[in-house]
């Protein structure tokens with residue numbers, strides 16, 4: 001399948017790389033990494049388009065292109081599981097579509113689709129292709145792809161990290177990636193972002209069984225002078241609390257509440273499904289209609305933990 005995808009890239013006149021909405025480091029890592037690799041090796045007209053990210057601005061700027069570019073291009077989808085998540089809906093106008101991804105519930109959008117769910121990041125797949133096919137990887141590509149690997153693997157800590165992940169990281173370092181500098185940039189937060197993390201620590205709640213959550217209203221965001229993305233990054237302070245296997249950050253957005261839901265054990269995408277959402281077994285998102293629904297949701301999450309403990313205790 002990789003041969004087929006590379007063949008289509010080599011045959012295309014122009015290429016547009018698209019990731020998912022609300023991009024993370026892996027999404028942008030794939031886009032910038034693959035863009036540089038295509039430019040460097042195949043001398044093609046190539047663009048990376050989608051939504052910008054303020055906290056990842058150090059990774060580079062996405063391209064702005066006209067609708068007419070789509071109708072003469074091949075679209076490469078990277079790190080995006082399903083059609084609803086594709087960051088630029090004009091993808092459907094393209095001459096042809098291919099996809100490289102690592103999500104467990106990836107759909108089959110495209111005429112050639114390569115999905116490897118065993119790896120922690122899609123950037124690792126792109127880097128592996130470059131390594132195996134002896135493609136030139138410049139410094140920008142190496143830094144982009146290593147950023148993707150570091151962010152999606154939680155700094156080589158999550159499931160899917162294997163000996164090959166380190167071989168690929170080593171290959172990227174030899175190509176000029178600088179993990180020390182990258183980690184500094186990844187870890188940097190704005191002053192106000194840290195302040196709102198303080199708010200979350202101060203105001204988080206815990207249910208009887210150990211569901212931990214915090215609500216950030218629009219007013220709170222305004223008070224701390226943070227944009228939605230900065231507020232939503234505060235989710236990570238709620239993880240890793242002893243005996244609290246499910247946590248959530250609930251953010252007011254437009255006329256509803258967006259729930260960012262995480263778990264260290266209980267499968268939670270079924271919980272998210274009940275509230276207009278879904279996602280991975282341990283990382284999901286959903287929506288609540290208003291503040292008064294938070295308590296119902298918390299009780300539901302509490303019940304999930306109770307059932308989980310029951311199953312674990314009877315093993």
Ligand SMILES: [Mn+2]
Nearest residue numbers: 026079122152
């Ligand atoms: Mn990813």
